[in-house]
Amino acid sequence: MSSIQPSKKSVSLQYYTLRYLIVALLVIIAVWAGLFYAVILDEVYDNIDDGLKNSKILIEREAYAHPELFNTPEFGINQFKIQPLPKGTYDFSDKFTSTFEFMEYDDDDEPIRLLETVFNDPQGNPYKLTIRASMVEEDELLEDLLTALVALYIMLVISIALLNRYILRKVWKSFYELLGNLKSYKLGTGRNFTAPDSPVSEFKVLGNELEDLLKRSEAIYSSQKQFIENASHELQTPLAISLNKLELFAENNNLPDEQMMEIGKVSDTLNRLVRLNKSLLLLSKIENRQYADEDAVNFNTLITQLAEDFEDLAEFREIKINVVAQGDLSFNMNKGLALTLVTNLLKNALVHNHAGGVVNIVINQNSLSVQNTGANAPLDERKVFDRFYRSSTNEQSTGLGLSIVWSIANSYKLAVNYSFNGNHAFTITFPTKK
Amino acid sequence: MKILIVEDEQGLREVIRESLEKEKYIVETAHDYITGLEKIGSYDYDCILIDIMLPNGSGLNLVRELKQLQKKEAVIIISAKDSVDDKVEGLDLGADDYLAKPFHLAELHARIKSAIRRKSHDGDTFVTLENIKLSPELRSVTVNGTDLTLNRKEFDLLYYFMINPNRLVNKTALAESVWGDYIDQADNLDFVYSQIKNLRKKMKDAGAEADIQAVYGMGYKLTTS
Numbered sequence: 127m128s129s130i131q132p133s134k135k136s137v138s139l140q141y142y143t144l145r146y147l148i149v150a151l152l153v154i155i156a157v158w159a160g161l162f163y164a165v166i167l168d169e170v171y172d173n174i175d176d177g178l179k180n181s182k183i184l185i186e187r188e189a190y191a192h193p194e195l196f197n198t199p200e201f202g203i204n205q206f207k208i209q210p211l212p213k214g215t216y217d218f219s220d221k222f223t224s225t226f227e228f229m230e231y232d233d234d235d236e237p238i239r240l241l242e243t244v245f246n247d248p249q250g251n252p253y254k255l256t257i258r259a260s261m262v263e264e265d266e267l268l269e270d271l272l273t274a275l276v277a278l279y280i281m282l283v284i285s286i287a288l289l290n291r292y293i294l295r296k297v298w299k300s301f302y303e304l305l306g307n308l309k310s311y312k313l314g315t316g317r318n319f320t321a322p323d324s325p326v327s328e329f330k331v332l333g334n335e336l337e338d339l340l341k342r343s344e345a346i347y348s349s350q351k352q353f354i355e356n357a358s359h360e361l362q363t364p365l366a367i368s369l370n371k372l373e374l375f376a377e378n379n380n381l382p383d384e385q386m387m388e389i390g391k392v393s394d395t396l397n398r399l400v401r402l403n404k405s406l407l408l409l410s411k412i413e414n415r416q417y418a419d420e421d422a423v424n425f426n427t428l429i430t431q432l433a434e435d436f437e438d439l440a441e442f443r444e445i446k447i448n449v450v451a452q453g454d455l456s457f458n459m460n461k462g463l464a465l466t467l468v469t470n471l472l473k474n475a476l477v478h479n480h481a482g483g484v485v486n487i488v489i490n491q492n493s494l495s496v497q498n499t500g501a502n503a504p505l506d507e508r509k510v511f512d513r514f515y516r517s518s519t520n521e522q523s524t525g526l527g528l529s530i531v532w533s534i535a536n537s538y539k540l541a542v543n544y545s546f547n548g549n550h551a552f553t554i555t556f557p558t559k560k
Numbered sequence: 561m562k563i564l565i566v567e568d569e570q571g572l573r574e575v576i577r578e579s580l581e582k583e584k585y586i587v588e589t590a591h592d593y594i595t596g597l598e599k600i601g602s603y604d605y606d607c608i609l610i611d612i613m614l615p616n617g618s619g620l621n622l623v624r625e626l627k628q629l630q631k632k633e634a635v636i637i638i639s640a641k642d643s644v645d646d647k648v649e650g651l652d653l654g655a656d657d658y659l660a661k662p663f664h665l666a667e668l669h670a671r672i673k674s675a676i677r678r679k680s681h682d683g684d685t686f687v688t689l690e691n692i693k694l695s696p697e698l699r700s701v702t703v704n705g706t707d708l709t710l711n712r713k714e715f716d717l718l719y720y721f722m723i724n725p726n727r728l729v730n731k732t733a734l735a736e737s738v739w740g741d742y743i744d745q746a747d748n749l750d751f752v753y754s755q756i757k758n759l760r761k762k763m764k765d766a767g768a769e770a771d772i773q774a775v776y777g778m779g780y781k782l783t784t785s
Contacts, residue, residue, distance in 0.1 A: 362640035366662030367571035373665050374579055376778050377728040383776045390777020397732045400662050416644065435740055438713065442751030462644070 140294050144287055151282055159275045166271060170264045171239065175222055178241035181206065181257050182220070186245055196247055201258060211252040216244040224261070237261040300324030304333050311340065313347050355410040358403050365403065369396050398524075405526040408466070409513075412533045417460040425455040425468070425494055429487055432468055436476065444481040447472075453491035457556050459538050467534045470527040471496040471552055478550070486549070495553040504546035511542070528552075562586045562604070563672070566596035566622060567611045567638070572661075576609065579665045580672075582727070593617025600626060605633050606679075607672050610655075612639040612646055620646070623653040634675035638663070664733030666724045673723045687722045690769035690784050694722050703766040713738060714759045721772060721782035731779040756780060 137145075185206055189195040198208045221242045226235040241257040303322040311319045319340040321333025376389050411417065433447050440447050457464075475485040475498035483499035509515045511532035514525040531552070535542040541555040563585045567573045570591070577587045588603070590596035592615040600608070600622065608626070612619040623635055635655040639646060647658045656675040659668065674696070677685060687694045693702045699715055701708040710718065716738040721729065731749050738752075753774075760772050770784045 359640050362661040363569050363572060366640075367569065367575060369662050370572070370575040370579070370665050373728065373730055374575055376775070377582075386775060387777040393730065393778060394732075411643075419644075438739065438755065439751050442754060 139298060140291060143294070144290055147286055147290070148283055151279065151286070155275065155279045155282070159272070162275075163268065163271065167268065170261075170267065171222070171224075174239045174259050174261065174264065175241070178222070178239065178257050178259055179220065181259075182241060182243060182255065185255060185257065190248060193247070196253060201256075205259065206255060206257040209254045209256075211244065211254050213252065216252050218244050227258070229260070229262075237265050297326060300326065300329050300333075304329065304336070308336065313340075313343060318344075351410055351413055354406060355414065358407040358410065361399075361403050365396065365400055369393065369400065372396065402524050402526070405524050405530060409526065409530055409533055412463065412530070412537055415537065417463050419460055420458050421461050422456050422458055423461055423464040425457065425464070426451050426489055428464060428468055429489060429494075432465075432472060433487065436472055440476060440485070443476065443479065445476060445479050445483045445485060447485045447487070449487045449489070451489045453489060455489050455491060455494060455556065457538075463534050463537075467531055467554075468494075470531045471554075474498075474527050474531075474552070475550075484549075492556045492558050493553055494556070495551055497549045497551040500550050502548075505544065505550065507544045510544050561606045561676070562588070564588050564590065564596075564599055564603075564605045564608045566590045566593075566599075566609065566614065566619065568592060568614050569611075576665075576668065579668070583669060591615075593619075593622065596622050597625060600631070601629070604631070607634040607636065607676050609636050609638050609668075609672075612637060612641060612650070620650060620653060623650060623655050627654045632679060634672070634679045636671055636675055638668075664730050664736075666720070666727065666729045666733045667737060669727070670720060670723050670737065687719070689722050689725050689782075692718075692722065692763075692768050692770060694719060703763070703768045706766065708762060708766045708768075710759070710762065713755050714762070717755060717759055718763075721780070725770070725782050726784065728775050728781050729779045734779060 185195070185208075189208065196208050196210070198204060198206065201207050223240045223242070225238060225240060227238045228234070229236040237260075239259045239261050241255075241259075243255050244252055245255055246252055300322050301324070304324075307319060307322065311317070319337060321330075321337045324330045324333060372389060372393050376386065376393070381389070429449055433449050436447060471494075472485070472487075475496050478500045479485065479498050480500065485499075486495075486497040488495040488497065506515075511528050513529045515528075516525045531554075532542055535554055540557075543553045543555070545551045545553070561584075563580055565573055565576055565580075565587065567576070567589070568591055573589050573591065577589060580587045588599060588605075590599050594616055596610070596614065596619075597617075608622075610619040610622050614622075619637060619639070623637070626633060626635060636657045636659055637646075637650040637655045638659045638661060640661040650658055656678065657671050659671055673687075677687075677696075685695060685697055687696065691704045694700075696719060701710055701715065701718060717734070720734060720737050731752055735749050735752050756772055756774075763771070770782055773781050773783055775781050
């Protein structure tokens with residue numbers, strides 16, 4: 127009765143994976159970019175520092191050859207300065223620092239790298255040597271690097287989205303075919319479920335397993351249906367014998383009224399059993415699709431005729447049957463089933479009614495509604511079409527009439543609804559004509 | 561009138577035989593396909609009742625055989641398998657009627673009589689009982705030669721009683737036959753009574769030599785006075 131609807135939040139496999147990939151990629155690329163940046167920065171410093179070290183050796187050598195160089199207290203055109211230090215013990219190791227310095231050429235502070243070290247002149251006086259190197263280019267390099275990384279990220283996301291789309295479509299093609307087949311599959315229609323061939327072994331396994339599972343379900347379902355049908359068939363003959371023997375017995379013996387009454391009750395009960403059995407058989411047959419012949423059935427004619435046939439019964443029970451034709455309703459279906467459908471609806475409306483009540487049959491171009499007065503409380507609409515569901519203990523009702531209505535409607539894919547607004551209304555909606 | 565019953569269930573065979581013998585039919589029975597075939601080949605009957613599912617053969621084949629032998633018997637198929645296909649096939653093969661088990665004996669009599677009547681071409685299509693004469697074709701009734709006006713339901717009721725005279729007619733059988741199968745689970749069938757009351761009155765007023773009597777709890781009986 128209910129179909130499984132995708133929950134509101136579910137998205138297609140494609141967007142689902144893409145959503146995670148985008149976030150994951152962002153994290154991965156960010157971490158990777160950080161590491162890459164650190165490594166490159168380290169390499170850049172290393173490079174500059176090597177250059178500075180090399181300069182230091184050259185400057186020291188030059189200073190020994192040309193002592194006037196010791197007198198270079200400021201950075202001039204040279205990228206170094208030498209400042210004399212008072213006597214004492216100094217650390218002679220190289221110290222590297224990064225700092226900013228004002229550059230005239232672009233009127234801004236620019237990053238520079240400084241090498242500070244101490245060395246002695248030939249006389250053994252200590253001097254502080256500071257060498258600088260601009261890192262402007264390296265700075266730009268890193269900027270470029272960042273831009274490149276962002277571009278790479280965007281490109282990756284786009285290409286993965288496209289690939290994802292393409293690959294998913296290709297890889298999951300058989301899966302979606304499987305889903306399509308599964309959606310159109312219905313138990314008990316006699317149509318076998320076939321899994322599409324798949325190049326992916328998991329899907330192949332899934333398909334085969336589904337095929338087996340549904341084959342087993344189908345076998346169980348049909349054996350269950352077969353059982354009901356066979357059981358009902360087998361019951362017919364013993365029922366016939368009992369009923370007929372009882373009839374003969376009542377005829378042959380001039381029994382006193384009291385005993386005749388008792389036999390009458392047994393006979394009524396047997397008749398009830400016969401009806402129950404017939405209804406069960408009918409249900410099995412509808413479900414087994416044993417009513418294949420279809421004709422255009424005009425419901426207006428059918429209902430007018432049936433309402434007339436029911437007139438005696440309705441009159442006896444003091445119920446008024448009104449047929450309200452607001453449109454012409456005809457539909458292609460088995461004539462016998464159309465008759466059973468309307469009969470059961472009418473019967474239901476008459477049986478669960480009270481003296482002085484009304485049955486309204488409203489015919490529209492694409493719907494048929496049978497409304498009746500009755501118990502002043504709504505029925506459980508989830509259970510009303512269930513087999514053997516009874517709102518009251520009415521001995522005459524088999525509890526199968528509305529199940530039969532539901533089964534017939536279902537076999538022609540018609541919607542059948544119950545509603546209560548003071549009256550009980552059963553409405554069957556037919557597809558609108560194209 | 562000779563009737564052959566081809567039915568494998570002994571209980572049902574016996575009860576049908578007993579019921580038909582009360583109607584002064586000469587009844588023979590067969591319990592399987594082969595016996596049925598032998599009887600059909602050797603004797604002529606007025607009506608043959610054939611069950612479809614028989615030991616060692618299908619009842620439908622018996623109907624086929626009858627046609628090949630160019631026999632003119634009225635054939636009624638009685639089957640527990642109330643299947644549309646079997647019904648269509650049986651009627652196509654030349655059976656006159658199809659009755660699904662379980663059935664009421666009164667219904668069986670009605671079917672047998674109407675099948676035989678349709679087969680006989682002697683022109684006598686009237687059903688008569690005492691001074692009542694009924695024509696199923698014209699849907700008219702005369703009592704003592706005078707027309708009796710009945711509505712549709714009253715006519716159908718009387719017709720059913722006329723072919724089951726002096727027999728107990730189960731009220732369910734009556735309701736199903738006159739009002740249709742759909743009536744089956746409708747009610748306690750008391751509404752049948754009001755129609756019968758009207759019919760009785762009309763018959764009495766016309767001076768019919770038969771009366772419908774209620775049989776407590778079971779149904780009604782048309783008794784000749």
